[in-house]
Amino acid sequence: MQWEVVIGLEVHAQLSTESKIFSGASTAFGAAPNAQACAVDIALPGVLPVLNRGAVERAIKFGLAVGAKVARRSVFSRKNYFYPDLPKGYQISQFDLPVVLGGEIPILVDGVEKKVRLTRAHLEEDAGKSLHEDFHGMTGIDLNRAGTPLLEIVSEPDMSSPLEAVAYAKELHSLVRYLDICDGNMQEGSFRCDANVSVRRPGGPLGTRREIKNLNSFRFLQQAIEYEIQWQIDTLENGGKIQQATVLFDSDRGETRAMRSKEEAHDYRYFPDPDLLPLEISEAWIAEVEKTLPELPQAKRIRYVSDFGLSAYDAGVLTSSKELAAYFEEVVSIYSDPKVCANWVMGEVNGWLNKAGIEVERCPISSRALAGLLNRIGDGTISGKIAKEVFEAMWNGEGEADAIIEARGLKQISDSGALEKIVDEIISNNPSQVADYRAGRDKLFAFFVGQAMKATKGQANPAQLSEILKQKLAG
Amino acid sequence: MSISLSDVKRIASLSRIAVSDAEAEATRAQLSGIFSLIEAMQAVDTSGIAPMSHAQEIVLRMRSDTVTETDQHEAFQRGAPQVEAALYLVPKVIE
Numbered sequence: 001m002q003w004e005v006v007i008g009l010e011v012h013a014q015l016s017t018e019s020k021i022f023s024g025a026s027t028a029f030g031a032a033p034n035a036q037a038c039a040v041d042i043a044l045p046g047v048l049p050v051l052n053r054g055a056v057e058r059a060i061k062f063g064l065a066v067g068a069k070v071a072r073r074s075v076f077s078r079k080n081y082f083y084p085d086l087p088k089g090y091q092i093s094q095f096d097l098p099v100v101l102g103g104e105i106p107i108l109v110d111g112v113e114k115k116v117r118l119t120r121a122h123l124e125e126d127a128g129k130s131l132h133e134d135f136h137g138m139t140g141i142d143l144n145r146a147g148t149p150l151l152e153i154v155s156e157p158d159m160s161s162p163l164e165a166v167a168y169a170k171e172l173h174s175l176v177r178y179l180d181i182c183d184g185n186m187q188e189g190s191f192r193c194d195a196n197v198s199v200r201r202p203g204g205p206l207g208t209r210r211e212i213k214n215l216n217s218f219r220f221l222q223q224a225i226e227y228e229i230q231w232q233i234d235t236l237e238n239g240g241k242i243q244q245a246t247v248l249f250d251s252d253r254g255e256t257r258a259m260r261s262k263e264e265a266h267d268y269r270y271f272p273d274p275d276l277l278p279l280e281i282s283e284a285w286i287a288e289v290e291k292t293l294p295e296l297p298q299a300k301r302i303r304y305v306s307d308f309g310l311s312a313y314d315a316g317v318l319t320s321s322k323e324l325a326a327y328f329e330e331v332v333s334i335y336s337d338p339k340v341c342a343n344w345v346m347g348e349v350n351g352w353l354n355k356a357g358i359e360v361e362r363c364p365i366s367s368r369a370l371a372g373l374l375n376r377i378g379d380g381t382i383s384g385k386i387a388k389e390v391f392e393a394m395w396n397g398e399g400e401a402d403a404i405i406e407a408r409g410l411k412q413i414s415d416s417g418a419l420e421k422i423v424d425e426i427i428s429n430n431p432s433q434v435a436d437y438r439a440g441r442d443k444l445f446a447f448f449v450g451q452a453m454k455a456t457k458g459q460a461n462p463a464q465l466s467e468i469l470k471q472k473l474a475g
Numbered sequence: 476m477s478i479s480l481s482d483v484k485r486i487a488s489l490s491r492i493a494v495s496d497a498e499a500e501a502t503r504a505q506l507s508g509i510f511s512l513i514e515a516m517q518a519v520d521t522s523g524i525a526p527m528s529h530a531q532e533i534v535l536r537m538r539s540d541t542v543t544e545t546d547q548h549e550a551f552q553r554g555a556p557q558v559e560a561a562l563y564l565v566p567k568v569i570e
Contacts (some may be wrong), residue, residue: 017540018540018541018542019540019541019542019543019544023544024538024541024542024543024544025542025544026542026544032546032561033548033560033561033562034548034551034552034561034562034563035546035548035561036544036546037548037551038544038547039547039551042551044551050536050537050538051535051536051537051538052537052538052540053537053538053539053540054539054540055540056537075528082490082491083568084563084565084568097528130568131562132567132568135559135562135564137567138557138564138565138566138567139564139565139566139567139568140559140560140562140563140564141562141563141564141565142561142562143563267486267489272528272529274529274530276535277529277531277533277534277535277536278528278529278534278535279534279535280534280535
């Protein structure tokens with residue numbers, strides 16, 4: 001039976017401010033428990049929230065970058081619920097008048113571009129953390145995270161596959177890092193996704209959705225949605241009904257599980273927070289923030305395709321993070337063959353970074369050093385194959401390309417006299433292969449190339465070697 | 476509009492308030508009274524009037540993004556019923 005999948009995402013991006021959204025406590029990660037929970041954050045009687053201008057500025061930046069409307073007037077509301085890591089008994093959030101309205105994020109899946117519309121983005125504060133390890137049957141509460149500024153970014157249900165959802169989440173992740181409004185660290189919870197998933201008959205009315213909470217990696221996001229879709233289809237095809245529910249993803253078992261219904265009785269009794277006046281954002285402020293916008297990933301991708309002649313896919317990989325794009329552009333500025341640069345950055349550099357599990361900012365080979373290596377391939381000093389050996393040595397800290405080529409004696413043999421001598425020897429040592437080749441077994445050519453490369457330890461100039469071999473074997 | 480006893484019990488449960496049957500009945504009567512008042516207010520024609528989010532016609536002031544608070548957890552935790560390893564301890568919240 002045919003089913004259509006409908007997915008919408010809510011992303012909580014932690015804004016990269018120094019201090020909290022409504023207090024002057026630090027937001028630095030990893031502090032000792034409660035060392036960064038001030039009187040406002042722990043909700044002592046009589047305290048009042050004062051809004052952090054830096055948080056608003058980041059929200060404006062986001063709104064401008066996605067082509068949304070930045071609301072000239074927005075309102076903070078109280079979202080009421082009871083949980084020990086929320087000392088006030090309410091979370092300050094925005095409800096019917098959010099700071100950012102609309103906008104869109106372009107995604108690329110299987111070469112097809114699609115635009116995912118945004119519903120809204122609003123400012124709110126994070127809650128504290130409950131530690132459920134055993135404290136004599138009690139729960140420990142750390143309020144350092146309470147009051148950390150979040151931008152909740154809500155999409156329209158425009159995605160129709162797990163891959164589209166992941167593409168959207170990755171694009172958004174890349175964007176907030178380009179804008180420098182969120183560090184994007186998913187392990188530390190700076191970028192968390194909730195996915196609303198439903199299935200329906202093609203063209204039919206929307207099905208009942210279930211919301212998967214708190215997915216903190218792209219892999220879990222994909223796995224959780226895949227599992228959830230299959231579960232909903234199986235349930236419906238077996239004659240069951242989908243109940244609206246909040247579910248959690250168990251990454252160990254790879255399955256989603258509904259929370260108790262008591263916990264998802266959404267009765268938040270939103271109302272405007274009397275402690276906070278309406279937030280007004282002037283045109284002048286918006287114009288000022290607009291001046292600080294960097295080149296965005298989409299504009300960069302288009303430029304890479306038109307100026308550098310790269311494929312859309314390559315441009316997408318290279319612009320996936322601001323840092324990788326900067327590295328690539330530095331290499332191109334020194335070695336001006338963008339395709340070669342792109343292949344090396346996406347192949348060797350990215351491959352080794354992934355293997356080592358580090359980011360490009362900590363790449364042991366600088367962009368300038370990589371360009372130096374590419375120069376040596378370009379001028380024929382070494383072959384592409386030898387270059388990979390040099391790259392590995394550079395990665396391991398053995399120095400710059402030139403020094404390694406010199407020290408290891410890797411210079412390519414382009415001396416035709418020397419190559420001819422080697423080829424002559426191979427021909428006289430392998431008379432039967434020569435006879436077979438001359439009788440028409442063309443495939444043996446590779447055998448002679450192999451022999452010559454062995455004899456020169458891979459240092460023969462490949463184009464020149466092949467030329468000489470052809471000549472000599474012709475007899 | 477009047478509300479039912481089961482509405483009262485559901486609201487009490489969401490608010491984590493234990494109510495006896497007698498209290499629930501008394502609360503039901505009081506809440507129904509409040510709802511009648513709301514009904515009376517809802518009869519007023521408010522079309523064309525923008526919802527008011529604050530009683531005063533002034534806007535929010537902001538602070539600059541700087542850290543001004545220091546670690547005072549020891550002082551704050553003196554008033555907490557139970558503390559361990561600088562954490563506030565509360566009755567277990569998951570089963």
